[in-house]
Amino acid sequence: SWIYLDGKFVPAEEAAVSVYDHGLLYGDGVFEGIRAYNGRVFRLEEHVKRLYDSAKAIMLEIPMTEEEMAAAIRETLRKNGLSDAYIRPLVTRGVGDLGLDPRKCAKPTVMIISQKWDAMYGDLYDVGLTAITVTVRRNSPAALPPNIKSLNYLNNILAKIEANVKGGNEAIFLDDAGNISEGSGDNIFVVKDGEISTPYTANNLKGITRLAVIEVALARGYGVKEANLGLFDLYTADEIFVTGTAAEVAPVTKIDGRVISGGRPGPVTKDLMEGFKEMTMTTGTP
Numbered sequence: 001s002w003i004y005l006d007g008k009f010v011p012a013e014e015a016a017v018s019v020y021d022h023g024l025l026y027g028d029g030v031f032e033g034i035r036a037y038n039g040r041v042f043r044l045e046e047h048v049k050r051l052y053d054s055a056k057a058i059m060l061e062i063p064m065t066e067e068e069m070a071a072a073i074r075e076t077l078r079k080n081g082l083s084d085a086y087i088r089p090l091v092t093r094g095v096g097d098l099g100l101d102p103r104k105c106a107k108p109t110v111m112i113i114s115q116k117w118d119a120m121y122g123d124l125y126d127v128g129l130t131a132i133t134v135t136v137r138r139n140s141p142a143a144l145p146p147n148i149k150s151l152n153y154l155n156n157i158l159a160k161i162e163a164n165v166k167g168g169n170e171a172i173f174l175d176d177a178g179n180i181s182e183g184s185g186d187n188i189f190v191v192k193d194g195e196i197s198t199p200y201t202a203n204n205l206k207g208i209t210r211l212a213v214i215e216v217a218l219a220r221g222y223g224v225k226e227a228n229l230g231l232f233d234l235y236t237a238d239e240i241f242v243t244g245t246a247a248e249v250a251p252v253t254k255i256d257g258r259v260i261s262g263g264r265p266g267p268v269t270k271d272l273m274e275g276f277k278e279m280t281m282t283t284g285t286p
């Protein structure tokens, strides 16, 4: 396959960055995960915007316009002949020296990786995920704001490891205050008495799928609210699901040993899974 690297397409085997790239040395960079369905890129503009917002928040100037980035993403798909794909644009601070001062990095490194892709949880969409709330806390908005989609995913990886060790398919973070934050790579929703709630976005990534699913829910007549949710809300939920570019809408039917929705995806979750699928099939940038 072909990788977009600093303005050129390079065969994947040859696509490499320097060991002095600060993306590697310090996790100094930002990224996005984007999906294409049926040859159309889902919410392309929103993802590009979030990439540039993440970059701006860390004072990283991406050396191309948002329009050029969007065009490069679409060109990467065309070049690879992909119509259903996962696309990973990354921008690092670039090549510097062993010091962490970003002023030593002359120009950011821009990469776009793409691959054929199907929804990440396979058979689990039918039975639901087992989720584990983890002891690792989501990084605090006061430290590294979770809204920045930076290359510092070690927290998320520690959370995933904890879930793996405890037999879960996905990790759910709490924040410092004990509020539910999000999954290691997706946002979380709770259904109770027919109403849908999801945490505010101060302590998690402002998911693009999250917003799309809220739109689907409202269009289908559900009430949706943002709220501070705690463990009690999860354990007593009628239904739980997570949303993300890679996960799409995925039911959670067990959390910390508590069975949710009788251990099967519930009716609201199924309705939203269907509505979201329809949205991905009928919208997007060709």
Ligand code: PLP
Binding pocket: 033, 156, 182, 183, 184, 185, 186, 187, 204, 205, 206, 207, 208, 209, 210, 243, 244, 245, 246
């Ligand atoms: N939360 C985290 C930590 C993520 O990495 C992701 C994935 O991008 C999400 C949530 C879901 O966001 P989106 O729906 O924009 O993919």
